[in-house]
Amino acid sequence: MTVQVKLEGFDELNRRLRAFPDKLRKNYMRGGMRALVAFLRKGARRRVPSRTGALRRSIGISTRLLPDGAVQGKVFTGAAIGAGKLKGRDAWYGHLVERGTKAHVIRSRTGRGLSFGGKVFKEVKHPGIRGRYFIRNTANQDANQGQNIFRVYVESRAKDFLEGKAV
Numbered sequence: 001m002t003v004q005v006k007l008e009g010f011d012e013l014n015r016r017l018r019a020f021p022d023k024l025r026k027n028y029m030r031g032g033m034r035a036l037v038a039f040l041r042k043g044a045r046r047r048v049p050s051r052t053g054a055l056r057r058s059i060g061i062s063t064r065l066l067p068d069g070a071v072q073g074k075v076f077t078g079a080a081i082g083a084g085k086l087k088g089r090d091a092w093y094g095h096l097v098e099r100g101t102k103a104h105v106i107r108s109r110t111g112r113g114l115s116f117g118g119k120v121f122k123e124v125k126h127p128g129i130r131g132r133y134f135i136r137n138t139a140n141q142d143a144n145q146g147q148n149i150f151r152v153y154v155e156s157r158a159k160d161f162l163e164g165k166a167v
Contacts, residue, residue, distance in 0.1 A: 007147055013154060024161065029071045030063050032154040036146045037061040037073035043138035044075055049097065058091035059135075075135055100131030 017025045041061050050056050055077060063073045077094025106114065106124045113120040 007150060009147075010151070013151065017154070017158065020158065020161070026065055026069075026071075028154050028157045030065055031157065032150040033063045033071040033073040034061070035153040036150040037063060037075055039146050039149050040075050040138055040142060043142045044135050047132075047134040047138055049132055049134070055091040055094055055097060058094060075138075077135075096129070097132050098135055099133075101126070101128045103128040 017028065020028070038061055041059050044059050045056050048056050048059065058077050059075065060077075061073065061075055063071065066072055077098070078090060078092045104126050106126055108114050108122055113122055114124055115121075116124065
């Protein structure tokens with residue numbers, strides 16, 4: 001599942017950052033995006049339904065620079081694709097909780113049956129579940145505050161560089 005948050009009103013900030021060395025500008029932008037998605041992860045963890053806490057613990061973030069110079073941030077559930085099993089972070093069912101499922105039939109693959117509550121069944125009719133949309137709702141409700149976090153991070157790093165405090 002992909003939720004996109006488009007940053008608006010950053011033309012002036014972008015113009016000022018073009019004066020910085022390319023590597024520094026990219027680092028500041030990626031750091032700002034990391035601060036933004038970390039904030040969104042916190043909101044998603046607050047909103048996620050939880051029984052065992054595995055899904056809450058599995059919410060992760062990633063950022064990367066795209067070839068066109070844009071910065072991409074992701075909030076995801078479960079192990080990152082290609083990362084293999086992450087201990088305590090493998091709630092593979094996050095997308096099912098996020099978007100819900102339709103009613104469907106679960107059949108035994110092995111022919112030995114499905115066991116629920118001490119009874120064995122050949123097949124079970126699952127009623128489906130409604131989507132909880134904890135990531136989408138977080139993105140919609142917290143996007144403005146997240147943009148402020150991005151702006152403050154980038155501006156403070158740029159200010160520190162100009163004052164000679166940090167690189």
